[in-house]
Each structure stands twice: as structure tokens, then as C-alpha cells.
Amino acid sequence: MPTPAPLIEMRGITKSFGAVKANEAVDLSVAPGEILGLLGENGAGKTTLMNVLFGAYAPDAGEILIQGQPARISSSADALAAGIGMVHQHFHLAARLTVLENLLIGIPGKSGRIDRAGGLARLAEISRQHGLTLDPSLPVSALSVGEQQRLEIVKALFRGARLLILDEPTAVLAPSEVDGLFSALRSMAAQGLGIIFISHKLNEVRALTHRCTVLRHGRVAGRVDDPANTTSAAMAELMCGHEIVPPARGPSTPGEAVLALDGISTSKHSGTTLRHISLVVRAGEILGIAGVSGNGQRALAEVISGVRAPDAGRMTIAGQNVSRFSPREVQALGLGRIPEDRMTTGLVTNLPLADSMVLPRIGTAAFSARGLLKPDAIRAFAEEQIKAYDIRCPGPMTRAGALSGGNLQKALLARELAFDPKVLIVSQPTRGLDIGAARFIHEKFLDMRAKGCGIIVIGEDLEELLVLCDRIAVMYEGHIAGTLDSADATVARLGLLMTGVEGRG
Amino acid sequence: MNAVFEQIFQVGFLAAIIRIATPLAFATLGEMFSERAGVLNLGIEGIMLLCAMTGFTATSLSGSLWLGVLVAVLTGMLMGALHALFTVALGLSQHVCGIGVTLFSSGLAYFLYRLIFGQQSVPPSIKGFQTLPIPVLSDIPVLGPAVFNQFALVYMAILAIPLAAFVLYRTPWGLSVRMVGENPRAADSAGVSVIATRFQAVILGGALMGLAGAFLSMAQFNAFTFGVVSGRGWVAIALVVFGRWDPWRSAGAALLFAFVDALQLRMQASGLGHIPYEAFLMLPFIFTIVAMAVMSRNAVAPSALLKPFRREER
Numbered sequence: 046m047p048t049p050a051p052l053i054e055m056r057g058i059t060k061s062f063g064a065v066k067a068n069e070a071v072d073l074s075v076a077p078g079e080i081l082g083l084l085g086e087n088g089a090g091k092t093t094l095m096n097v098l099f100g101a102y103a104p105d106a107g108e109i110l111i112q113g114q115p116a117r118i119s120s121s122a123d124a125l126a127a128g129i130g131m132v133h134q135h136f137h138l139a140a141r142l143t144v145l146e147n148l149l150i151g152i153p154g155k156s157g158r159i160d161r162a163g164g165l166a167r168l169a170e171i172s173r174q175h176g177l178t179l180d181p182s183l184p185v186s187a188l189s190v191g192e193q194q195r196l197e198i199v200k201a202l203f204r205g206a207r208l209l210i211l212d213e214p215t216a217v218l219a220p221s222e223v224d225g226l227f228s229a230l231r232s233m234a235a236q237g238l239g240i241i242f243i244s245h246k247l248n249e250v251r252a253l254t255h256r257c258t259v260l261r262h263g264r265v266a267g268r269v270d271d272p273a274n275t276t277s278a279a280m281a282e283l284m285c286g287h288e289i290v291p292p293a294r295g296p297s298t299p300g301e302a303v304l305a306l307d308g309i310s311t312s313k314h315s316g317t318t319l320r321h322i323s324l325v326v327r328a329g330e331i332l333g334i335a336g337v338s339g340n341g342q343r344a345l346a347e348v349i350s351g352v353r354a355p356d357a358g359r360m361t362i363a364g365q366n367v368s369r370f371s372p373r374e375v376q377a378l379g380l381g382r383i384p385e386d387r388m389t390t391g392l393v394t395n396l397p398l399a400d401s402m403v404l405p406r407i408g409t410a411a412f413s414a415r416g417l418l419k420p421d422a423i424r425a426f427a428e429e430q431i432k433a434y435d436i437r438c439p440g441p442m443t444r445a446g447a448l449s450g451g452n453l454q455k456a457l458l459a460r461e462l463a464f465d466p467k468v469l470i471v472s473q474p475t476r477g478l479d480i481g482a483a484r485f486i487h488e489k490f491l492d493m494r495a496k497g498c499g500i501i502v503i504g505e506d507l508e509e510l511l512v513l514c515d516r517i518a519v520m521y522e523g524h525i526a527g528t529l530d531s532a533d534a535t536v537a538r539l540g541l542l543m544t545g546v547e548g549r550g
Numbered sequence: 551m552n553a554v555f556e557q558i559f560q561v562g563f564l565a566a567i568i569r570i571a572t573p574l575a576f577a578t579l580g581e582m583f584s585e586r587a588g589v590l591n592l593g594i595e596g597i598m599l600l601c602a603m604t605g606f607t608a609t610s611l612s613g614s615l616w617l618g619v620l621v622a623v624l625t626g627m628l629m630g631a632l633h634a635l636f637t638v639a640l641g642l643s644q645h646v647c648g649i650g651v652t653l654f655s656s657g658l659a660y661f662l663y664r665l666i667f668g669q670q671s672v673p674p675s676i677k678g679f680q681t682l683p684i685p686v687l688s689d690i691p692v693l694g695p696a697v698f699n700q701f702a703l704v705y706m707a708i709l710a711i712p713l714a715a716f717v718l719y720r721t722p723w724g725l726s727v728r729m730v731g732e733n734p735r736a737a738d739s740a741g742v743s744v745i746a747t748r749f750q751a752v753i754l755g756g757a758l759m760g761l762a763g764a765f766l767s768m769a770q771f772n773a774f775t776f777g778v779v780s781g782r783g784w785v786a787i788a789l790v791v792f793g794r795w796d797p798w799r800s801a802g803a804a805l806l807f808a809f810v811d812a813l814q815l816r817m818q819a820s821g822l823g824h825i826p827y828e829a830f831l832m833l834p835f836i837f838t839i840v841a842m843a844v845m846s847r848n849a850v851a852p853s854a855l856l857k858p859f860r861r862e863e864r
Contacts, residue, residue, distance in 0.1 A: 099739075101861070120741070121738060121739045121740070121741055122741030125740070125741050126741075131739065133739070136736075137733060137735050137736035137738075137739045137740075138733060138736055139728070139729050139732030139733040139736055139737075139853070140732065140733070140853065141732055141850070141853070142725075142728060142729065142732060146725055146728075146729075147729075147736070149722070149725060150725055150726065150729045150736070150737060150740045150742060151722075151726070151737070151740035151741045151742040152722065153722055154721060154722040157721055158720050158721055158722075159720055159721060159722055159724075159725055200740075204740075
């Protein structure tokens with residue numbers, strides 16, 4: 046694509062947080078009609094760079110040019126006025142206000158009143174132009190994650206954005222929603238908008254973007270002028286600084302069943318109802334649970350980890366009936382669990398990392414005696430794991446919430462694996478992680494598998510499940526729509542099961 | 551029993567409800583604006599007391615009732631600004647600062663009152679607001695004398711309810727207030743100043759608390775005593791929850807509380823004299839607790855209530 050005058054140009058941007066240089070002399074430009082991929086591992090400085098562009102952080106050095114003119118952007122209001130819109134990873138929406146109200150925030154009204162009619166007309170126009178339809182009267186809390194993201198995009202366009210920044214927009218979407226997002230983004234680019242697409246999913250970047258800038262350790266590590274015809278391996282190497290080899294899964298030698306579910310059902314609690322689920326996980330195999338999010342995966346994980354009691358059916362761990370066991374009891378039998386949401390159910394963000402790492406076993410003899418904690422043992426355990434898993438943090442007493450996603454996930458993994466679980470249940474193990482961290486997690490799973498642990502991986506990323514799992518079960522509306530050996534499974538076949546087209550029950 | 555009943559439900563009963571509800575309505579609306587913006591103002595009890603004092607003093611010294619009201623409103627705004635300074639600008643704990651504001655305001659009110667009026671055997675009083683019958687409307691049977699033969703401040707409270715609803719739901723500023731109380735980061739990224747909006751809401755809330763205080767010392771009691779507020783501020787905080795942070799519901803909650811309060815006053819005065827009057831005094835508060843327990847289970851507070859907002863946070 047020809048490159049007209051850049052819509053936005055960042056020159057020599059440097060930004061430090063204390064001793065850490067988050068960005069160092071970064072140059073970046075986007076032309077009208079161009080989709081620029083901004084690639085980099087977690088902590089490479091992508092988000093910081095975009096926050097500088099959006100006025101959230103003031104750069105220590107460097108300048109920003111908008112259509113060739115130097116611009117000072119010191120607040121999000123400046124950025125909006127300059128035509129820059131941002132869709133953050135965590136949406137900036139008020140859940141209890143309506144779609145229309147979220148759009149109209151900060152927009153001056155008409156004769157002292159909110160201009161509802163004008164807002165509706167503008168929304169209809171944007172919807173028509175880019176195929177982004179939304180019901181303006183619904184509260185945001187009633188929207189799906191995909192719809193909320195659509196609202197964020199519409200919000201930026203509503204304010205007349207000419208440059209749209211999307212921070213890892215596909216991390217929260219189901220595969221079918223990703224296609225919709227991409228076609229909307231292509232339509233916007235075709236109409237002359239500039240788009241910065243931040244991601245570390247290389248296949249998406251290759252499919253969507255016209256050009257890429259790759260960051261590593263806060264610096265520009267390289268640029269890719271033709272992403273569609275550049276291999277993922279070459280881009281991954283730019284991001285990581287070294288070659289990335291996908292882990293090889295050897296043939297499985299499954300042993301006895303370590304976890305068995307027989308006719309597990311739940312009724313009308315919050316979330317999806319489970320309907321007659323039967324599963325077996327054997328020692329030394331990885332079972333994948335695929336499915337569009339919201340089809341009962343969370344309920345299943347909760348039943349297996351003892352958080353939710355099933356209304357019918359039987360669950361056994363190593364032959365022992367555990368249907369009515371509490372989380373602590375199933376854990377004592379050797380069940381390890383890595384929950385879906387690291388920040389809320391995984392650990393306590395305001396406590397030191399060390400405390401979070403021993404939390405599930407705080408009452409065991411290893412960490413407490415006679416009703417008192419053993420702080421030295423807790424600290425020593427955390428220090429040991431931090432070293433073993435290369436968890437990047439200032440120390441075991443760091444507030445857990447201050448760690449990056451990849452390091453948190455490593456910490457959670459360390460916490461479970463340190464006790465040699467017989468069964469491990471993991472939800473979304475690599476969501477939001479970069480290639481290096483994901484690779485590390487996968488290797489650990491395969492190690493555990495070789496040691497005879499039975500692993501259940503609940504995920505939405507089919508490519509990941511296909512690489513990792515020996516068998517893949519697909520959940521649809523609370524039951525198992527089908528189970529495939531991964532040798533026979535393809536994305537297409539799994540997709541059919543996931544949408545309920547194929548399958549029994 | 552029938553006689554007791556008749557004695558309670560006289561025409562004057564309705565008028566009493568309206569009069570008791572007025573300061574509660576002002577205070578509840580004031581607290582509601584503050585909380586919708588994400589700032590709990592536990593200073594309300596003390597702010598009302600201080601405003602009752604300053605308004606009374608200004609009127610007492612100048613002889614002008616409306617000057618007194620103005621002074622009370624300005625006092626409320628000032629104390630609101632003080633609370634906002636601590637909780638919004640400095641991001642300190644809203645609970646601690648609110649209690650601090652209440653203790654400080656109460657102490658200041660007592661101190662200034664003693665300083666200005668000294669210790670008198672008969673407490674000073676003023677000629678407070680007189681009822682202002684609205685022509686034609688006040689001739690409507692039952693409703694007329696109860697609603698349209700009231701103090702000017704009562705009419706202001708009645709008008710304040712739809713006005714508050716209009717401001718909150720129909721104006722860009724009201725939308726900013728609601729957004730800032732739900733998700734300040736969203737408001738910030740839309741170019742709305744979270745700090746300024748919260749300041750404005752808390753100060754507006756303080757002004758309304760000032761009106762509540764002015765009503766007590768200048769229309770209801772026509773004197774300032776240390777017990778002039780006696781928990782009405784705390785009640786308003788409960789009524790905001792009961793009213794689910796909505797102007798109409800909050801005003802309704804104030805009216806309901808006033809009904810129970812008026813009822814217990816009548817019961818005290820009626821033939822039920824063999825029951826200690828303290829038992830009746832408890833009724834509105836028991837009602838509040840029960841109502842809160844029953845009605846507030848589904849109430850959802852503004853998501854960002856109690857949460858200070860800081861911009862550059864990693």
C-alpha cells in the first residue's frame with residue numbers, strides 16, 4: 046500500500062518508571078488507511094508507548110507529530126481532540142449506564158441537556174458505515190464482551206477519531222467474534238482511518254496488518270513491511286530476540302484414570318447448567334476442554350475443584366468418591382487448580398506474593414504450626430519458586446498485583462506444581478501471555494504429563510489445545526458435544542462441535 | 551382505639567409529614583449527589599449542624615431570613631469543598647475524613663455559638679419563616695392546607711426533587727457525575743475531569759445539606775440548640791441507600807420516614823400515655839433498619855463509591 050503523509054508520527058519517545066526504561070527512543074508512524082501492528086512480548090513497552098500517545102503518561106523525551114504538526118498531548122482530552130481514540134484492554138465503560146449514555150459522556154449537550162436525538166443519529170450512522178450495530182438503550186452490563194468492545198470502538202469513532210488504537214483486542218474474543226472485528230477494522234481503514242493493532246498473536250497480526258513495528262525491552266527491535274508474507278517464526282524471533290521452537294508432544298502413555306466424572310449435573314445456579322457430564326482423565330494425558338466461553342466451562346471447573354457441589358452424578362479422584370468434597374479436601378487428594386481469572390480467584394492482589402503462593406495450603410504443616418504461620422517457611426518457599434520458575438519480581442514480599450500477567454501465571458503454576466498434583470485443572474492457561482511465557486507454561490504441562498499427572502486444560506484457543514492435548518472434549522450448552530483424539534481433530538471439526546451443529550446429546 | 555385513630559389522622563397530620571420530610575429531602579438529595587459521584591459524605595451530620603448554626607446566627611444578627619439561608623448554603627458548600635479536598639484531591643479514606651468533618655463541624659458550631667451568644671438563661675431565638683399560602687392551590691380541600699400552606703423552604707424542597715432528577719439524568723453534567731461514580735477511568739478517558747466533577751458534586755451536596763440545616767434552625771425550631779439535627783444526617787445516609795441513589799426514590803424514602811416520625815409524634819400525644827414516650831421515639835429508626843434490611847438487598851451502590859481516583863497509576 047502506498048504511504049501518504051503519516052497521520053501520526055512518534056519520534057524518539059523515551060519514558061522511564063523509576064529505574065526501568067519502559068520506552069527508549071521509539072519511533073513509530075501510521076498513515077491514513079493503514080493498519081499498523083505493534084508487536085512485542087509483555088513488558089516490551091507497547092502499552093506504555095500507547096499511553097504516551099493517548100496522553101496518560103508524559104514522555105521524558107521525544108515528540109509526537111499529528112499530520113506533520115508537533116502536538117502536545119498531556120491528557121486524554123487532548124488526545125481525543127487530536128483525533129486519537131483508544132480501546133483499552135480493560136474496557137472503560139460504566140456497566141450500569143446505557144450504551145447511549147456511555148457514548149455521550151463528555152460530549153457537550155444541547156441547550157444544557159444531553160443531546161439524545163443527536164447521539165442516536167450519530168450512532169446509527171456509524172453502525173451503518175462499519176457494520177457495528179448496538180442497541181443504544183441497553184445497559185452495558187447486558188452486553189457480551191464482544192459487544193462491549195464494539196461499543197468502545199464506536200465510542201472512539203463517535204468522538205471523531207481518525208486514529209484508533211486497539212490494545213490486544215482479540216484476547217477477550219471468541220474465534221467467530223474475531224472475524225467480525227477484523228472486517229470492521231478493514232472497513233475503517235478502507236475509509237482512511239489509521240489503526241494501531243497491538244497483539245502478540247502472530248497469525249492475527251499477519252492476517253490483518255499492513256506493516257508492523259516490533260518492540261523488545263522498550264526499544265524498536267525491528268519493522269516488518271509485509272507481514273502477510275513474513276513467517277510467524279521470523280516475527281517471533283524479532284519479538285523474543287531468539288528462536289522459538291514449539292514444544293514437541295511425545296506419544297502419550299496414559300495410565301489409570303485419575304479423575305472420573307460420571308453423569309455430573311448442576312441445576313439453575315448462576316451461570317450455565319451442566320447436563321450429564323461424563324469425563325475420564327488418565328494419568329499422563331492432557332485432556333482439552335474446548336468451547337465458546339459461557340457453555341459451562343466455568344461451572345465444570347468449579348465442580349471439579351470442589352467449589353460447587355453437583356446436584357447429580359459422581360466424581361472420583363483415584364477411585365475415591367469426592368462429589369461432596371470441599372476445595373480443601375479435593376486438594377489434599379492431589380488436585381491442583383489454576384483458575385481462569387488470575388487477579389480475582391487466583392490470588393490476593395493486595396497481599397505479598399509469598400502469601401498468595403501458599404494460600405491454598407496455609408493450614409498444612411509446611412506453613413503453619415499450632416495455629417500460627419511460619420513466615421520463614423512461607424518466604425523460603427516463595428523464594429525457591431521464584432528462582433525455579435524465573436518469576437520476575439523484586440522479591441517474595443512484593444504486592445502480587447504488581448506482577449505482570451505472565452509472571453503471575455508462573456507463580457500460580459509454581460504454587461500448584463510444587464506439590465506434585467495427581468490431577469491438574471487449568472483454565473485459559475496462556476490467555477494474555479506472550480509467546481515466551483506461553484511456551485514456558487506449555488513445557489511445564491508436558492513435563493507434568495511425562496511424570497504421570499492427568500491434566501485438564503480448559504481453553505478457547507483451539508490452536509493451543511491442538512498442540513498441547515491428547516484428547517479434546519467440546520462443551521456446548523452445558524454438555525459434552527463430543528470428544529476427539531487430537532490426531533483426528535481439526536479446527537474445523539472442533540468448530541462444528543462448538544456451535545452445536547455436529548454432535549450428540 | 552377509634553378515638554386514637556381519629557386523633558392521629560387529622561388534616562394537620564399530612565402537613566406535619568411534609569414539614570418533617572423537608573430537611574430530610576434536602577439532606578438525602580445532597581448525600582445522593584455526593585455518592586453518585588463516588589464520594590460518601592459522612593460529614594453530613596456535622597455539616598447540617600454547622601449550617602443550622604451559621605444560618606441562625608446570620609439571621610439573628612442581620613434580621614434577614616434569606617441572608618441566613620444564603621450563609622447556611624455557603625457554609626455547606628465550604629464544608630463540602632473541605633471534604634472533597636481530603637477525599638477527592640488527596641484521595642484519603644472517605645470514612646475517616648467524613649467522620650472527621652462531622653466532629654470538626656459539630657465542635658466548630660458549638661464553639662462559635664458560645665463565642666457569639668455566650669451562655670444565656672433563655673436561648674436566643676429568631677422570628678423564623680412563616681407559612682406562605684399559595685393562592686388558589688391552598689384552597690384545595692385536605693391537600694391545600696397540607697401542601698400549599700407551608701414555608702418557602704418546603705416549596706423549594708418539593709421543586710428540588712424533579713430538578714435533581716433532571717440534572718442527574720438529563721444534563722451532560724449529571725451524566726458525568728454518574729459516570730465518575732461508576733467508572734472514573736472511563737470518564738477520564740472521555741476527557742471528563744474526574745477531580746473537578748467530584749468536587750462539584752460534593753459541593754452541590756454540601757449546599758443541599760446547608761438548606762437542610764437552615765430549615766431546622768430557621769423554620770422548624772427558630773432557634774439553634776445542640777440537638778437541632780439529632781441524627782437526621784445519619785438517617786439521610788440510610789435513606790440514600792433505601793432510595794437506591796435515585797432522586798425520586800430517595801425523596802420517597804424521606805417521605806416514608808417522615809410519615810413514621812409524624813405518626814410516633816401523634817402516638818406520643820395520644821391516649822397511649824402508659825407506654826414510655828421513648829418507645830415511640832425509637833419507631834422511625836426501627837422502621838429505617840427494617841426497611842433497609844428488607845428493601846436494600848438488591849440495591850447496588852455506585853461502583854466507584856469510596857474509591858479515590860488517581861491518574862498515573864500502574
